[in-house]
Amino acid sequence: MNFTQGRQSILVSRTHFNSMWKNGIFSLRNILNKEPNINLNNINENVKRLEYAVRGPLVIRAGEIERELKSGTGTDRPFNSVIRANIGDCHAMGQTPLTYLRQVLACASDNALLNHDTYPSDVKNRTKELLEYCGGKSVGAYSDSAGVEIIRKHCAEYIRQRDNLDADWQNIVLTTGASEGIRSILALINTSTSDPKPSGVMIPIPQYPLYSATIAEYGMHPINYYLDEDNQWSLSVDELKKSINKARSVCIPKAIVIINPGNPTGSVLTRENIEDIVRFAINEKLLIIADEVYQHNIYDGEFFSFKKVMHEMKATIELASVFSASKGYMGECGLRGGYCELVNFDPAVKQMFLKMLSARLCSSVLGQFALDCIVKPPEQGEPSFDLYMEEKDQVLTALKYRAGLVADTFNSISGISSNKVAGAMYAFPKITIPPKAIAKAAELKQAPDFFYAMELLESTGICIVAGSGFGQLPGTYHFRTTILPQNDKLEEMLNIFKDFHEKFVAKYS
Template sequence: CGRGPGGCRGGRTDMALRCAASLAAGRQPRGELARLSRRCSAASPGAALGPPRRSPIMLLFFLVAEVEMPEDKPSEHWHSVTLPKVVGSWFSLANQVIKQILKGIKKPFTEVIKANIGDAHAMGQRPITFLRQVVALCTYPNLLDSPSFPEDAKKRARRILQGCGGNSLGSYTASQGINCIREDVASYIERRDGGVPADPDNIYLTTGASDGISAILKILISGGGKSRTGVMIPIPQYPLYSAAISELDAIQVNYYLDEENCWALNVNELRRALNEAKAYCNPKVLCIINPGNPTGQVQNRKCIEDVIHFAWEEKLFLLADEVYQDNVYSEGCQFHSFKKILYEMGPEYYNNVELASFHSTSKGYMGECGYRGGYMEVINLHPEIKGQLVKLLSVRLCPPVSGQAAMDIVVNPPVPGEESYAQFIKEKESVLNNLAKKAKLTEDMFNKIPGVHCNPLQGAMYAFPRIFIPSKAIEEAKAHKMAPDMFYCMKLLEETGICVVPGSGFGQREGTYHFRMTILPPVEKLKILLEKVKDFHIKFLEKYA
């Protein structure tokens, strides 16, 4: 609503969001929001914010999606505030189709397969028994007297409960999280990284990795105009980053992964992006996703060393999104943490490069998305800034305590000699071996389809194949005011019931088209899914040839 520098669309993204939220909740804007909305009404006849003709949710969508940026900001580097396509309107469309099926509306399929999001348990993956046992014991401590639970699970549950106020999972914890769990995270990092020291005081338990990423970005972003903070992110990228950058009114600086080289990260491309961005912002943050989402690559040691050297040289704050660190499948590939490589490069790097690393309960072999457990380790942060980070985290009181307990089991699982070890390692290896099998199956089947190319799925839990879209289909997509890959994915959903995410939701090079699909469905269902995609794509090419 509104126009000009004083209106909520005149660069006032925060005002637009707050105004939209008020209306969506059925409240009239007050205070500054009310003054802005009246100014908007005067500037735009007929736009008065009375009872909306659209539904509140639709009005919220239009207000958010149509936020305008001031003219002095280069449009290609500024982005309106939008919901990530992974879980936003696209997911809603799939749910609409499901409702139609339940109402008896005939479709050329009997179910919708939601292959658009990495939700392992929703796709049928079984929980890790030991993790659920410990969380159950923490949630209902009376079970500690039950002979049905193993002693190693009880031992961990008692330790976690002793760290909670009143020995209850229902109490608040310290804003950084339960102390003993932070100690366990530090011990896990030291084991993972071959003895590289980790300080529990640098560990922050979070509401999934997303919460930590958003918090770090909030304390790093500052300035205005050409001094506004620029955040370098990979393209393709996980849309959390572009959404958070947009919400914080920072500058998104894109660097492109090399699709022709299995989505490798090239420092020359980082340098190009950085140098170009200096003309319109102050690039201060470099985000790396390894293993990659949506692209599934695992960066090698040399690449990580080059990135660290680049960050040291340019004084960039490194964000290492490492939530898929357990998901490495290809022979010859190995996960290397940025923390470990940074330490091994020597004190000149280790004592100077600022680094935040992130992990989560949601991915890996656990797939416990709903617990919202996660942590971040932040090193070389200035003490004053560290104090501000703790203060910022205190605003949300504490992360979910059950999620903290789940995170503890990820970093402190059964070890050889303990009662639960045999079952735990069997379940863990079964999940990871299954994912590796499905990654190879998906890659092979996609590469047999004419007009589809899929790079090796080295890690994570997604395929991001490149698809050829004929010019006639591109023209029809334009006629419907849709991106070509969105048009393709819409047709795929309508004709097969398969829900994937258009590549445009993650970013891609101009003139290329992709979609992201999770490899999480059970093997037999995945085979059916891939055959359906194959049949659809061949018919699509024939129709628009």
């Protein structure tokens, strides 16, 4: 069969024709066009540019190695499993879910459980209370775009108790994890299409790659400011001023992102440092995006919310603060629960924000229920209280132990140094990479710390993320590891790591 179009002539064999017919892809367009309609030359350039190291090539390779090990083809490797220290995914690393939270979700999904004795009365009461606010009393119904009203009210109560300050539930929207809150806020302030210059967003370096990826996707401009590694990853106002002044010619600065406690740095900002940032944002007329998803993960120091500090400073600039069910002691990453609180926003802008959110209908109602169990845990005297507190304490105590263990162990290895892991779930140690290894990485067109991380993965099965995925001072090399492997696994991992590092240095010296 011969189809002709212009100078293009394609001969289609009978077998090929039959197979196209059978597979339902028979159309003149398929036959005549060599290129798919949507191809790499005409998709969104911003999407091509964006990178997300936490799930990048190292993690893809880790998946391949895991499959090899499972299928028996990787038996010549000196390890029999991959240790995934690359991502803050608590349950994937063996953390057990909170009983109360899962019982509420079980009853919410299978309402027949509400009539059985299997679960305590407070679980059933909470479930019934929440279901009252759901369409058809079902978690299968859409909620309001901003979330189930009673859950928003519980979030406001949580914030009120945390900060000893008023919180208006109508300023709180429930989101699909904190990620959606962050992405929505960035979308709201992005005027890149109408302004002569892109909207600029100040982000810490090192940063959590959701920010650089979303900024790239939206065609915004990242204004990188470096955190001070020699000073427990604190922020220096001089550095903030330097970076914004440098960026002003290429963008319109709109917001500053602060991650506290820090990812990947594991740092906790002091109150004074937060005050400095607030004063800076006031002077520069910036929205503060406070990523406070790790507010329960404090092992050293104290957590101060931006809202509270701003209130005490009588600052009236805009603040968007995000929280998540994925972190803390609950680690329910897969349920995708989160909230975003808007503070000091113009009501008209808030309306626009809500309108924008309504286009995505609502976040998962089960995720909203999960969030509810965190912002309003069982109270003293209720049947689930003791177990809830015990489970919470167990997780946080283990995380604190591991935070200390990780920093101490890395600091005991020559060529690696780590700041204290004061909060969050990560360490971001600095490594000295021998010149020969740097040269080898250049030969492979890889960043030196990526090369280091890949050698670690291939020879030990430990999967970490290279510092270059988060940003770092030029000429320095880092990696991020989580502190999430369970205690015995983490101890084993650190021993293997130490051995690897010594061999790596010897090999390339």
